[in-house]
Amino acid sequence: MQIPSAFTPPPRLLLGPGPSNVAPSVLRAMARPLVGHLDPAFVNMMEEIKAMLRAVFLTKNEMTFPVSGTGSAGMEFCFVNLIEPGDEVVIGVNGVFGMRMCDVAERCGARVTKVESPWGQIITPQQIADALKKVPKPKLVAIVHAETSTGALTPVEEISKLAHAAGALFLLDTVTSLGGCPVRIDDWQVDAVYSGTQKCLSCPPGLAPVSLNPRALEVATRRKTKVQSWYLDVNLLSSYWGQERVYHHTAPVTMNYGLHEVLRQVLEEGLENRWRRHEQNHLALKRGLAELGLRIVSQDGHQLWQLNAIGVPPGVDEAAVRKQLLADYNIEIGAGLGPLKGKIWRIGLMGEASTKENVETVVNALRKILRK
Ligand SMILES: Cc1ncc(COP(=O)(O)O)c(C=O)c1O
Numbered sequence: 001m002q003i004p005s006a007f008t009p010p011p012r013l014l015l016g017p018g019p020s021n022v023a024p025s026v027l028r029a030m031a032r033p034l035v036g037h038l039d040p041a042f043v044n045m046m047e048e049i050k051a052m053l054r055a056v057f058l059t060k061n062e063m064t065f066p067v068s069g070t071g072s073a074g075m076e077f078c079f080v081n082l083i084e085p086g087d088e089v090v091i092g093v094n095g096v097f098g099m100r101m102c103d104v105a106e107r108c109g110a111r112v113t114k115v116e117s118p119w120g121q122i123i124t125p126q127q128i129a130d131a132l133k134k135v136p137k138p139k140l141v142a143i144v145h146a147e148t149s150t151g152a153l154t155p156v157e158e159i160s161k162l163a164h165a166a167g168a169l170f171l172l173d174t175v176t177s178l179g180g181c182p183v184r185i186d187d188w189q190v191d192a193v194y195s196g197t198q199k200c201l202s203c204p205p206g207l208a209p210v211s212l213n214p215r216a217l218e219v220a221t222r223r224k225t226k227v228q229s230w231y232l233d234v235n236l237l238s239s240y241w242g243q244e245r246v247y248h249h250t251a252p253v254t255m256n257y258g259l260h261e262v263l264r265q266v267l268e269e270g271l272e273n274r275w276r277r278h279e280q281n282h283l284a285l286k287r288g289l290a291e292l293g294l295r296i297v298s299q300d301g302h303q304l305w306q307l308n309a310i311g312v313p314p315g316v317d318e319a320a321v322r323k324q325l326l327a328d329y330n331i332e333i334g335a336g337l338g339p340l341k342g343k344i345w346r347i348g349l350m351g352e353a354s355t356k357e358n359v360e361t362v363v364n365a366l367r368k369i370l371r372k
Contacts (some may be wrong), residue, residue, distance in 0.1 A: 002178040010330060011253070011330055012101045012326075012331070012332050013329075013330055013331045013332065013353070013362075014332050014348070014353055015151075015291065015331055015332060015347050015348050015349065015353055015358060015362055016332045016333050016334035016346065016347075016348050017148045017176075017199075017307055017334040017346050017348050018148070018176070018196070018198045018205070018327030018348060018350060019198035019199070019201065019204060019205050020197045020198065020199060020200070020202050020350035020351045020352055021351075021352045021353045022200060022202055022203060022258075022352065022354045023203055023262075023265065023352050025256075025261060026202070026203060026258050026261045026262055026265075027258045028303060029258055029260070029261035030204075030255070030257050030258040030261075032254075032255045033251050033259055034254070035253065036046075036253075037250050037251045037253055038245060038247065038277060039353055042251075042253065043245060045256065045257075045260055046065075046241065046251075046256065047067050047257055048260060049065070049066065049256060049260050049263065050064055050065050050241070052260070052263035052264065052266075052267060053065065053066065053209050053211070053263065054211075055267055055294045056178065056179065056201075056209075056263060056266055056267070057174075057178070057183065057185045057193065057195075057209070057211050058064075058183065058184045058185055058186060058187065058271075059185035059186045059193075059211050059213070060186060061185070061186075061211045061213050061214075062214075063212040063213075063217050063234065063238065064209070064210070064211040064212075064333075065209070065210065065237075065241040066197070066207040066208060066210070066255075066256065066259055067194070067207065067208040067209075067210050067232065067237070067242070068206075068207065068208060068249060068251055068252050068255075069073075069206070069207070069208055070196055070198070070205045070207075070208060071173075071175040071194065071195065071196025071198070071199075071205075071208050071210075072100070073232065074175070074194025074195060074196065074208030074209070075097075075100065075101060075104055075173065075194055075201055075208075076104055076208050076229065076232055077194060077208065077210055077232045077234070078142075078172075078192045078193075078194050078210065078212075079101070079104045079105050079108050079110075080108055080227050080228055080229045080232050080233075081216075081219075081220040081227055081232070081233065081234045082139070082140055082169060082171070082192060082216060082219055082220060083108040083109070083110045083139065083140065083211075084108075084223055084224060084225050085108070085109030085110075085225065086108065086109060086110075086111065087108075087109070087110050087111070087139040087140070088110070088111050088113070088135050088136065088137055088138045088139055089105045089110040089111065089112050089113070089138070089139060089140045089141075089142065090112075090113045090115060090128065090129075090131050090132060090135055090138050090140070090141045090142070090163075090168070090211065091105060091112055091113070091114055091115065091141075091142045091143075092114045092115050092117070092123035092128070092142070092143040092144065092154065092159075093114045093115065093116045093117070093120065093123075094116070094117040094118070094119060094120075094121055094123055094147055094152060095119050095144065095147035095148070095149035095150040095152070095337075095338075096147075096148075096149035096207050096337050096338060097144045097147060097148065097173060097175070098114075098123075098144050098147070098180070099106055100299070101142050101144070101173070101282070102114055105140075105142070108228065110139075110140075113131050113134070113138075114126045115128055115131045115133050119147075119149070119150045119295055119317075119338065119339050119340055120150045120151070120298045120299060120304045120309065120340070121152060121298075121302075122152050122153070122155070122299055122300045123143060123159070125158035125159050126143060127157050128162050128163070129162050130217065132162060132163075132166045132168075135166075137167070138163070138166050138167065138168040138218075139168055139169065140163075140168055140169045140170075141159065141162070141166075141168050141169070141170050141171070142169055142170075142171040142172075142173070143159055143165035143170075143171070143172055143173070143358075145172050145173055145174050145176075145177040145183065145231065146173075146174070146175075146176035146177035146180070146181070146304050146306070146307065147176075147304075148175070148176045148199075148307050148346075149336075149337045149338065149340070149346075150298055150309055150340065151175070151297075151298035151303060151304045151307045151308055151309030151346065152298045152299050152302050152304065153181065153298065153302050153303070153304050154302070155302070156170075156172060156188055156190070157187075157188050158248040160188050160189050160190060160316060162292070165190065168217065169191040169192060169215065169216055170189065170190055170191050171190075171191065171192045171193070172185075172188075172190045172191075172192070172193045173193075173194060173195075174193055174194070174195045175194070175195050175196040175199060176196075176199045176200065176304070176306060176307060176350075177195075177200070177304075178195040178198030178199075178200060178209070178308075178330070179201045179202075179274060179308065179350070179351060180199070180274070180275070180278045180305060180306035180350060181200075181275050181278060181279075181304070181305055182271075182275055184216065185211060185213075185309060187357075190213075190227055191212070191213050191215050191216040191266070192210075192211070192212050192213070192216040193211050194208055194209070194210045195209045195210075195212065196208055196209075197209070197255075197258070197259055199306065199348075199350045199351065200278070200306050200350045200354075201259075201262050201263075201266065201272075201351055202262060202350065202352040202353070203255075203258045203259050203260060203261075203262040204242050206246055206252060206255040206258075207252070207255050207256070207259050208236045209259075212234065213348065217234070220234050220235065221234075221235060222322035231249065236248050246335065253363075258316070275305075277372055278305040278306050278349065278350075278354050279305045279371060280356075281305070281349045281354045281355065281356060281358075281359050282304075282305035282306070282308065282349060283302070284356060284359045285349060285359045285362075285363065286308070287348065288359060288360070288363035289308075289310060289366075291363075292363065292366060292367055292370060293313065294310050294311065294313065294366075295309065295310070295311055296308050296309060296310055296311075297309050297311040297343075297344060305349070305354075306348060306349055306350045306354065307346055307347075307348050307349075307350070308347045308348075308349070309336075309340070309344045309345075309346055310344055310345045310346075310347060311343065311344060312342070312343055312344060312345060313370075316370065317347065318335065318336070318342050318343070318344075319342075320333065321345070321366070321369055321370070322335060322345065324369050325362075325365055325369065327364070328365075328369075329361075329363055329365040329366055331361070332344060333345050333347050333348075333362070334346035334347075334348065347362060
């Protein structure tokens with residue numbers, strides 16, 4: 001075969017639903033020489049990652065670490081460890097990722113009760129309360145905090161209380177919320193949480209930060225059946241990420257360099273400052289879009305700061321606009337999924353990409369394209 005030349009990526013501005021742009025300092029960190037994954041220097045760095053992840057999740061949970069894999073691996077990690085065949089699970093479904101949770105839970109043998117809202121709307125505590133009345137012994141209630149497919153942020157504090165009152169664990173997907181808006185794992189009494197590196201943390205895709213509180217960990221360690229996944233079994237992973245440092249799998253060394261650097265930067269910026277930055281740039285985008293006659297279509301009062309679902313005006317070719325943004329302006333934005341296909345654009349302002357300049361750039365580009 002003819003060997004292709006080395007890959008040179010085009011200089012894209014990543015304003016889609018993820019991945020987001022990565023800071024040069026993070027890319028530099030990832031280009032540092034490898035050490036062994038059991039090297040004392042790496043082990044020391046793992047401890048720092050765990051401590052920084054606790055600070056970012058706002059939790060004291062000992063069992064907090066990055067699973068090797070993307071956000072979906074974090075989702076599977078939580079379900080395979082907490083669910084045994086026949087368990088009753090209640091899941092909020094208001095977009096793609098709630099649906100994916102149901103699929104994962106069913107593969108674990110769970111009996112799933114779906115609590116559905118129209119795409120773009122939140123899941124309400126009343127809906128969960130109603131569902132819990134019909135489920136005799138719920139083991140778990142699961143919610144997607146920030147639904148990336150629709151741009152809606154579901155408030156979860158009340159839902160967490162309802163889950164606990166019914167004797168269930170509360171599981172939260174924070175793949176898109178972590179680092180971009182308040183996520184308070186201990187205050188909200190979230191028992192199990194997973195996230196991803198590629199959105200508001202602005203690290204490449206490849207790691208899934210997770211955290212289990214002692215209650216969830218007890219459920220995982222006292223199972224009647226073996227965890228169906230060897231790779232994601234917390235009982236095995238804990239001896240690698242815990243004090244024993246027993247070989248389980250070879251951790252992606254370079255990805256962990258990147259995560260270490262990103263977490264340092266998040267904490268240096270400060271969580272509150274970072275959340276405020278995301279809010280301000282979302283509001284600036286909203287104002288800019290309004291001048292173009294465009295509006296955000298997810299539920300008023302619950303719109304994500306980091307992912308904006310924008311209604312496509314009648315008569316405009318949704319895909320053609322995205323194509324032109326990419327071809328002429330090097331800007332990536334996202335399309336609608338499922339029932340929202342062809343009806344919305346998704347503009348992400350996540351992590352590194354959430355800046356005033358990027359807001360102006362994308363609004364100006366849209367103005368020129370739509371004028372034509
Ligand atoms: C809310 C949510 N959950 C889970 C995932 C899955 O993450 P990944 O694509 O990194 O596997 C995503 C990815 O977009 C997401 O937005």
